[in-house]
Amino acid sequence: MTSEDNRFESDPDDALPEDPGLPDGWVVEAPDGADDATVARLTELLRGHERAGRGWAGSSAEAVLVEVSERGLATRENLVVRDPDGRVQAWGSVHDRAEGRMLLVHVVDRAIDERIADRCSDVLFAWAEAQARAVGAARGLAEQQIDTGAFADDERQHGWLEDAGFRRVRTWWQMSRSVEADEAELVPDPARWERRGVVFRRVERDGGPDSGGMPVEADLRAVHDVLEGAFTDHFNSAEETFQEFIHRLREDPGHRWDHWWIAEIVDGDGGVPEPAGALVGTVSESATGPDGSYVSYLGVLESARGRGVATGLLRTIIADAAARGRDRVGLEVDADSPTGADGLYTSMGWGTKYVTESWHKDVTVR
Structure with missing residues (x-):
């Protein structure tokens, strides 16, 4: 995908009123993702937002580049608000995530005057609604959802969202589990192992597992198909094409092809393996200690549930993390899932580290 695929309005002046209501000397513009100083300031803003909302910062410049780099602009658009000294004090980013679903990043500096912060927030929301109408029109929709997140304890963000007409629709537990070195023996080999007719394996690579080649497309499509099928009835599920799926996951700074696993059911001798589950993992890098692994996606087809597929995939990524020294x-x-997945995670040692929320607003497309 390229920036030519972008469905947004790229000129901020065309997405906002002539006078957006900011104080004299304050300006709005699209940020330059190639400018190191701009990326550093956006990273500072995002980390301050995280500290205020959950008590600690975790984002890096790589996370910001996902939003503002040339590659990111294939499906995104960005806006910054600068004060009279040229310093970025607010940042918005919209992401054409899937048909009918647009994600919004909304960050305003915590140190500026409250009234000016309110105006910056209003500008970001007005711009996001204009972008929702643009992307919705490009996709031929009558209504476009804006999906944004907030930390559970961030009362300032909650107030802004409520005032802008957003509603809190879901709560998410962000869970973590420690890994011990001896857990590398949890499974015979994270690359491939079998249990009760289920084969757990990494996606195959062109030229073999150690070649460094691209994954076999058939395996990537199998992962996509399993996840699409597994999440059909889940909250806010939106169909995503194979190309959109691969492009988006490769943008993650922690993306690694050798963190993708497939679970296949093989019934009887000589049976044809049928993909039944998939896990997409990433690397969670740390500047102060060992890296971690992260489960970006875990899905099991309904027809295969009850066969230990999810447990086996989780044991696989735990063993892989231990083998890598994580x-x-x-x-x-x-938190509101009817599947009871949290019970499985808790039984396997996961605990909640912090809580986030999803907030939505549906925008009529004119």
């Missing part, structure tokens, strides 16, 4: 595995779970 000290933790993280994941996100829907």
Whole structure:
């Protein structure tokens, strides 16, 4: 995908009123993702937002580049608000995540005057609504959802969201599990192992597992198909094409092809393996200690549930993390999910580290 695929309005002046209501000398513009100083300031803003919302910062410049780099702009658009000294004090980013679903990053500096912060927030929301109408129109939709997140304890963000017409729709537990070195023996080999007719294996690579080649497309499509099928009835599920799926996951700074696993059911001797589960993992890098692993996606087809597929995939990523010298595995779970997935995670040693929320607003497309 390229920036030519972008469905957003790229000129901020065309997405905002002539007078957006900011104080004299304050300006809005699209940030330059190639400018190191701008990226550093956006990273500082995002980390301050995280510290205020959950007590600690975790984002890096790599996370910001996902939003503002040339590659990111294939499916995103960004806006910054600068004060009279040229310093970025607010940042918004919209992501054309899937048909009918647009993600919003909304960050305002915590140190500026409260009234000016309110105006910056209003500008970001007005711009996001204009972008929702643009992307919705490009996709031929009558209504476009804006999906944004907030930390459970961030009252300032909650107030802004409520005032802008957003509603709190879901709560998410951000869970973590420590990993011990001896847990490398949890499974015979994270690359491939079998239990009760289920084969757990990494996606195959062109030229073999150690070649460094690209994954076999058939395996990537199998992962995509399993996850699409597994999450059909889940909260806010939106169909995503194979190309959108691969592009988005490769943007993650922690993306590694050798963190993708497939679970296949093989019934009887000579049976054809049928993909039944998939796990997409990433690397959670740390500047102060060992890295961790993260479960970005874990899905099991309904027809295969009850056969230990999810447990086997989780044991696989734990063993893989231990073999790599990592000290933790993280994941996100829907606190309101009817599947009871949190019970499985708790039984396997995961505990909640912090809590986030999803807030939505539906925008009529004109």
